[in-house]
Amino acid sequence: MITYSRQIIDNKDIRNITKTLKSDLVTTGPKVPEFEKKINKFVGSKYSVAVNSATSALHVACIALGLKPGDWLWTSPISFVASANCGLYCGAKIDFVDIDENSHNICVKKLEKKLIEAKTKKKLPKIIVIVNMAGFPCDLTEIKKLSKTYKFKILEDSSHALGAKYKGFKIGNGKFADISVFSFHPVKIITTLEGGIATTNNYEFYKKMELLRSHGITKEKKMFKKKSLGNWYYEQHLLGYNYRMNDIEATLGISQLKKINKFFKKRTYIKKYYDKNLKNLPIILPTNDKKKISSLHLYIIRLKKSSITKRNKLISELRKRGIGVNIHYIPIHYQPFFKSLGFKKGMYPQSEKYYDSALSLPMHPGMSKKDLSRVFNALKKLLKK
Numbered sequence: 001m002i003t004y005s006r007q008i009i010d011n012k013d014i015r016n017i018t019k020t021l022k023s024d025l026v027t028t029g030p031k032v033p034e035f036e037k038k039i040n041k042f043v044g045s046k047y048s049v050a051v052n053s054a055t056s057a058l059h060v061a062c063i064a065l066g067l068k069p070g071d072w073l074w075t076s077p078i079s080f081v082a083s084a085n086c087g088l089y090c091g092a093k094i095d096f097v098d099i100d101e102n103s104h105n106i107c108v109k110k111l112e113k114k115l116i117e118a119k120t121k122k123k124l125p126k127i128i129v130i131v132n133m134a135g136f137p138c139d140l141t142e143i144k145k146l147s148k149t150y151k152f153k154i155l156e157d158s159s160h161a162l163g164a165k166y167k168g169f170k171i172g173n174g175k176f177a178d179i180s181v182f183s184f185h186p187v188k189i190i191t192t193l194e195g196g197i198a199t200t201n202n203y204e205f206y207k208k209m210e211l212l213r214s215h216g217i218t219k220e221k222k223m224f225k226k227k228s229l230g231n232w233y234y235e236q237h238l239l240g241y242n243y244r245m246n247d248i249e250a251t252l253g254i255s256q257l258k259k260i261n262k263f264f265k266k267r268t269y270i271k272k273y274y275d276k277n278l279k280n281l282p283i284i285l286p287t288n289d290k291k292k293i294s295s296l297h298l299y300i301i302r303l304k305k306s307s308i309t310k311r312n313k314l315i316s317e318l319r320k321r322g323i324g325v326n327i328h329y330i331p332i333h334y335q336p337f338f339k340s341l342g343f344k345k346g347m348y349p350q351s352e353k354y355y356d357s358a359l360s361l362p363m364h365p366g367m368s369k370k371d372l373s374r375v376f377n378a379l380k381k382l383l384k385k
C-alpha cells in the first residue's frame with residue numbers, strides 16, 4: 001500500500017535518539033529548549049512552546065488568548081476536529097465560516113459578511129482559528145485587517161504548514177497570527193512521533209502557554225509571587241496541564257528539522273509530477289497563488305461533476321489497487337458530536353460540495369518514481385471508465 005503520508009525516520013535520527021536515551025535527562029532536559037530555538041529560527045518567530053501535540057498547543061493557545069466560557073470561537077468546517085474542539089475545552093461556543101472553493105481555506109468574503117452580522121448581534125468572536133489547508137496559506141493580510149476592525153485574535157492552525165510562506169514570510173513568524181500551531185504527528189511535514197508547537201511574538205502569550213504546559217508551575221525566580229526558599233522551590237500560578245514534550249521527542253524533532261529542505265524538494269518534485277501528468281484528467285488540481293508557497297503537505301484533487309457515491313467508489317477502487325488515498329476532511333459540522341450541538345447539513349454549502357468531490361493523493365518524501373506512476377496509471381484508468 002502506498003500510504004497518503006508517512007514519516008521518514010533514518011539511521012541518523014535513530015542514533016540521535018539513542019544518544020539522548022542514554023543521557024541523564026530524558027524528559028525535561030536541554031533538548032526541548034534547543035528544539036524550540038531551532039523552530040524559532042526556522043519560522044522567524046520570537047518565542048515558541050513545544051508540547052505533546054498540536055491539539056494541546058491549540059488548547060493552551062486558546063487560554064493564553066483569553067478564551068472564556070460563553071465567548072465565541074470560529075473556524076472553518078474543512079479541518080481536523082481539533083481546530084474546533086480547542087474552543088469547546090474552554091467552554092466557548094463554536095461557529096464555522098464556509099471555505100473558499102479554490103484554496104479550501106476560510107473564505108474572507110464570507111468571514112467579513114458574518115462579522116458584520118455578528119457585530120449587530122453583539123456576538124463577535126474572540127478567536128478565529130484559521131487553517132492553512134494542505135499547507136497552503138490563508139489570505140493573511142485581509143484576515144489581519146479584519147482582526148483589527150472586529151477585534152478578534154488570530155489563532156493559526158498550521159499543523160500542515162511548516163515551511164510554507166506568505167508574501168515571503170514563513171508561516172508562524174508572528175507577523176500575521178497572534179499564535180501559530182504546528183503538528184509533528186508522523187503524517188505531517190516533520191515528526192516527533194506525537195508532538196506540537198505554538199509560536200508567537202507576544203511575550204505574555206508565550207509565558208502563559210509555558211506555564212499551562214506544565215501544571216501552571218514555574219521554577220523561575222523572577223516569576224515568584226512569594227519569597228524563594230531555595231533552588232528546589234516552585235510555585236503554581238494557574239491551573240495548567242501536563243502537556244510537555246519530552247527530550248526524546250525533541251531530539252527527533254531537531255534531527256528531522258535538518259532534513260526539512262530535502263523533504264520539501266521531494267514534495268515539490270511530486271507536486272510537479274502530478275501537476276504535469278494529471279492535468280488532462282477530469283479533475284481539478286490544487287490551486288496556485290504567486291503570493292503563497294505551500295508546504296505541500298497534501299495533494300488534494302477534486303473530481304469534476306462528482307457525487308459522493310462516485311468519489312467514494314473511486315477511493316475504494318484506488319485502495320483495492322494499493323493506493324492509499326484519503327479524505328481531508330469530513331466537514332466538522334457533519335460529525336455526530338457537532339450535530340448534537342445543533343449543526344446541520346446544508347449550513348456550509350462550499351465545504352459540503354468540497355467533501356463530495358475531494359480526495360488526497362499519496363504525497364510524502366518517501367515516494368519513488370514507480371509509486372508515482374502507479375498512482376497516475378490507476379487514476380487514468382479509473383477516471384476513463
Ligand SMILES: *Cc1c(COP(=O)(O)O)cnc(C)c1O
Nearest residue numbers: 053054055080082159183185196
Ligand atoms: C494533525 C492536525 C491536528 C492535530 O495534531 P496533533 O498533533 O495530532 O494533535 C490539528 N489540526 C490539523 C489541521 C491537523 O492536520
